[in-house]
Amino acid sequence: MSRLLEHHTLELFERGGIPVPRYRVVADAEQAAEATRGLGGTSVLKALIPVGGRGKAGAIKRAQSPEQAQALAGEMLGQTVLRFPVEQLLVSAPIEIAREIFVAITFDSMSRRPLVLFSALGGIDVEEILAREPGQLIQRTISISQGLQPFAAREIAEAAGLRGRTMVETADVLARLWRLFCELDAQTVEVNPLAVTPQGRVIAPSGVIVFDDQAAFRHPELEGIADPELTNGWRPLTPLERRMREIDRTDAGSAIRFNELEGGDIAVMVTGGGAGLLAFDTILHCGGRPATTFDITPGRVEEKMYLATRAILSQPGLKGLIAGGNISNFIPIDVKVRGVMRALEELGIDPQAFPVVFRFDGPANDTAKALAAELPGIEYLDGAFSIEDAVRRIVERTRGL
Secondary structure, eight states: OEEOOHHHHHHHHHHTTOOOOOEEEESSHHHHHHHHHHTTSOEEEEEOOSSSOTTTTTOEEEESSHHHHHHHHHHHTTOEETTEEOOOEEEEOOOOOSEEEEEEEEEETTTTEEEEEEESOOSTTHHHHHHHOGGGOEEEEOOTTTOOOHHHHHHHHHHTTOOHHHHHHHHHHHHHHHHHHHHTTEEEEEEEEEEEOTTSOEEOSOOEEEEOGGGGGGOGGGTTTSOTTSOSSSSOOOHHHHHHHHHHTTOTTSOEEEEEOTTOOEEEEEESHHHHHHHHHHHHHTTOOBOEEEEEOSSSOHHHHHHHHHHHHTSTTOOEEEEEESOOSSSOHHHHHHHHHHHHHHTTOOTTTSOEEEEOOSTTHHHHHHHHTTSTTOEEEOTTSOHHHHHHHHHHHHTTO
């Protein structure tokens, strides 16, 4: 998933007929002063980073003059905020806000339908507010075939207590957000706050669009905007995570999901979502420190397993490797094992000094065992052993190294 930077989101909102403030993107302090001057002498400066919580992190500031905007921009640019470097600022016209509304459209995994989240209580503290007053959050699943009709958008706004012009304009924004959500194949579209001015006008001073990377081929207009290399959801990608994405692109027949974990020393290549989570939790429970999470979907994965293993084990500070998963029903086990073995041999790894534990079971398991036996010291556990057994072994063998 790719989270768009705020200026791209505002541009798409504006194209979709959603009111937004005037704004400009700047990369230095002098430009911030010039932009503020063009907005009438006051502005709001926001760090352009792909993550929420900027206000509480001090990355949104109000400037009362072009000179103050220049000084604030000089302080903000070059900082690291919420793990992201601040290289650009959004300078926007300030808005007088009488009321803040929260609105989001996302997917509900339980109903497998789009879900509208709406509350007349919005703002930077919306999570805390709704935790105290859960009844203030309206949740409506939407039929994909019927969509969000204008009358249904008005019903949601009315149910939240909105009336008159504010209700009508808010419902119109909600309906337009729905169209944008569908047109972009978005995972999430959110406005918080959707601002209501003292005159009752509704405007979106900020917004979030999370784009589904798997739909990128249908949206050439977003090329260069939806950047999957920008973030893994909460921080910039590490060099190893970037390398893993390069490896993933070598073959579209399977997909790698990977994260590098700070401070870990056990490389984890346990595939299958449930198996990977179980291995991760068990390592922590046993006092170990996982260095990676890894999953790969079925396919012609030998080359990817080879490249991924080689990339992971080239990282400094590792003490061991655990690879495997639950019983495989989709591909022969030896395909994965052969890829891992090629990397171990090319890197010159001695499993008697650098512990390696496999836990595989499924078709061609005997062939996979024979491959693993070519490097003395590899501990190969099959279906007679649990994933927890394999995890305990790698933690025991790496402890004290």
